[in-house]
Amino acid sequence: MRATYRALAGLIALGVVVQAALIAAAWFTVLHNADNGSVFDKNTGYNWAQIGHSVVGLMLIPLFSIILLIVSFFVRVPGGVKWALITFGVVVLQILFAIFGFGAPIVGLLHGLNAFAVAGVASVAMRKARLAEQPAPATQPAPIA
Amino acid sequence: MRTSVRVAIGVAATLAVLGPLGYFWVGSLVPSPYDMSAMGTEDFGGGPAVHSHGGTISVASLTGPTTGKPAVDVTLTARKQGDRYLVNGTSPGPELHAVKGQLVQVTLVNDNINDGITLHWHGVDVPNAEDGVAGLTQNAVKPGQRHVYRFVAQHAGTYWYHSHQVSHEQVRGGLFGALVITDKSEKSGNGAAGSKGGQPGAPRQTAPSGPAGAPAAAATDQVVAVHTYDGRRTINGANGVSTMQAAPGATIRARIINTDAGPIRVWVSGTPFKLLAIDGRDLHDPGDISDKSVLLTAGGRADLQLKAPARIDVGAGVALAIGGAATAANPEPRDTLDPLTYGTPAEIGFDPTHPTRTFDYRIGRRIGFLDGKPGFWWTINGHEFPDVPMFMVRTGDVVRMTIANSSGEVHPMHLHGHHAVVLSRNGAPATGSPWWIDSLDVGDGETYEIAFIADNPGIWADHCHNLKHAADGLVAHLAYAGVSTPYRVGGDSDNHPE
Structure with missing residues (x-):
């Protein structure tokens, strides 16, 4: 269970890295297509990287953060619920920054910055789980082979 | 803390998280198949309550002239080649010409488009049964089938036709063409259908x-x-x-x-x-x-x-x-x-200052589920499809509608079967020529007031013409008292108008 908590937190942090990679690929794809004479306008469908960004951002990361929260209720990780809640909160904030970004593109800056917060708090949650997994030190020294 | 207590708290907390999510998820599911005219919330716009569901007038009976020899008689055959949709072998399809007053007959033939097709006469205020909206005014025309549209060309002007079945793909892929209606005095229209086309x-x-x-x-x-x-x-x-x-x-x-x-x-x-x-x-x-x-x-x-x-x-x-x-x-x-101030005023033929009904069409956006799928979805008056307003009218009503957009993106709003006159934008009144529209660009942060006379009985789509947006739920309907539809959307019906 603790491993599950740790894995979910890790997946959320990893998800942020994937998101950064996807959005970079998305923009280079748009620029490359424009270079070949394509129009980028309201007719333009999302390219593969933009679709990936919305699938990871609107489905996978929210799903992981909800499961992380649920798992945290059952797992013995010090501060586990707290950090799962914080992770969930910054994910919600991230989605809000995304939706407001359409009308006010400047909000996109906050979307970009808050991504680091998502990765950061998910990493903290991951570390909390790892520390809880380690056996308490010094009480029972491992026998020397 | 004892383990059993911990687990109990955990289960309770889990339910507290999943309960609301499940509630919204289930609530977003669209019945399948469903009756477009029976969904959403009836909105009477401050006028007398009227109802369409269980009405006695079928959409299917509201046809154009069923007798009479058409002056314009065209067959349009649609086929799919790769990702491209062609009409009589070309996209755009043939340019159709008619003179005001002529009876137009178009036979639509589906060669090989498995999703089915229809033709909607964009901007032509045809009788409801000729409007070409799959699942609302007809069934989609399947491969090998045909459908005949008949209507009188009543108003000279520039129009176009396009599919209204899986329209966000088919129109984008080329299933459309121009329709020009001219006054007799203009020499370019002689009533025959043009066959201009080109890949x-x-x-x-x-x-x-x-x-x-x-x-x-x-x-x-x-x-x-x-x-x-x-x-x-x-x-x-x-x-x-x-x-x-x-x-x-x-x-x-x-x-x-x-x-x-x-x-x-x-x-x-x-x-x-x-x-x-x-x-x-x-x-x-x-x-x-x-x-x-x-x-x-x-x-x-x-x-x-x-x-x-x-x-x-x-x-x-x-x-x-x-x-x-x-x-x-x-x-x-x-x-x-700015068409709001272009040209000079003229009589519009009715008094919009004393409307029978006043409707709101407020467009927003929120995160949620649409038919169970998470994402950013459009809302109308704060609710997501299918929980959208059904604007109810009676024939002869003077209708005012306020279209407000705070969704972050522009929406080209298209009302079927009617032309509306623009009264104001963001509170600034129209001072130029009467500005009649069937498609209106409502930018983010803009509010338009429009008015029209309910003079074309039926059930009419009133939707965003960024057709992907319509497919994502930005569609409401204008319904006349007593009119119901025998057609269904989704499920076994194979009708997917957007």
Whole structure:
């Protein structure tokens, strides 16, 4: 269970890295297509990287953060619920920054910055789980082979 | 803490998280198949309560003339080739011409399009059964099947036809064409259907705009259908700069049709121009325009009058050079013509100051589920599809509607079966020519007030013409008292209008 908590937190942090990679690929794809004479306008469908960004951002990361929260209720990780809640909160904030970004593109800056917060708090949650997994030190020294 | 207590708290907390999520998820599921006319919330707009569900008048009975020999009789066969949808072998499909008062009959044949097809007469206020909305006014026409549309051409102007079945894919892929209705006095229309066509990339602008076989001398009237195929913007299917033959000094009527998903800006180089008509309705007393572009919303039409030689730009380097390619292109003007103040006032034929009903159409966006799928979805009056308003009217009602957009993106709002007059934008009243629309560009943060007379009984879609947005739930309906539909959307019906 603790491993599950740790894995979910890790997946959320990893998800942020994937998101950064996807959005970079998305923009280079748009620029490359424009270079070949394509129009980028309201007719333009999302390219593969933009679709990936919305699938990871609107489905996978929210799903992981909800499961992380649920798992945290059952797992013995010090501060586990707290950090799962914080992770969930910054994910919600991230989605809000995304939706407001359409009308006010400047909000996109906050979307970009808050991504680091998502990765950061998910990493903290991951570390909390790892520390809880380690056996308490010094009480029972491992026998020397 | 004992383990059992911990688990109990955990289960309770889990339910607290999953409960609301499940509630919203289940609530978002759309029944399948469903009755478009029975869904959503009836909105009487402050007028007397009327109902459509269980009504005695079937949409299917509200047809055009069932007898009489059509003056225009065309068969349009649609087929799919790769990702492209062709009508009689071309995209755009044949340009149809009719004279005001003529009976038009179009037989739509589906060659091989498995999803099924329909034809909607965009901007033509046809009887409801001829409106071509799958699952609302007819069933989708499956491969090998045909469907006959019959209506009287009542109002001279520029229109277009397109599929209203899986429309966000089919229109984008090319299942559309132009329809021009002329007054008798104009020489370009002789009642026969044109058969102009060309594959995208195969320019055909040098052809006369008149019907097949008509003399080239009549080419003062030019359809300029703008469409973007796979990232390539085109005019009548041709990328880049097309040419149109015209004698110097000839007066040209250019009928610009935006068949795309978003607004375009149109500007003219080499001569001043007049904006004669918007959405098939003439403007009163239009003045000369220079150094301004015309914003043409998705689905909308603008008729420009100009003298050759000239050049019409529709953005993305795509243009029509009239009377030789010599006219240099001006850069896109910084200013956009505001139809709110263009031309001079004239009688509109009814009094919108005392409406029978006043509706709100507020467009927003939120995160949630649409038919179980998480994402950012459009809302109408704060609710997501299918929990959207059903605007209820009776024949003869004077209707005012406020369309407000706070969704972060522009929406080209299209009301079927009616033309509405624009009263104001963001509180500023219309002071120019009566500005009649069937497609209205409502930008983020904008609020329009429009008015119309409910004079065409039926059930009518009132939706965003960025057709992907409509597929994502930005669609409501205007329904007349006592009218119901025998058709169904989704499930076994295979009808998917958007």
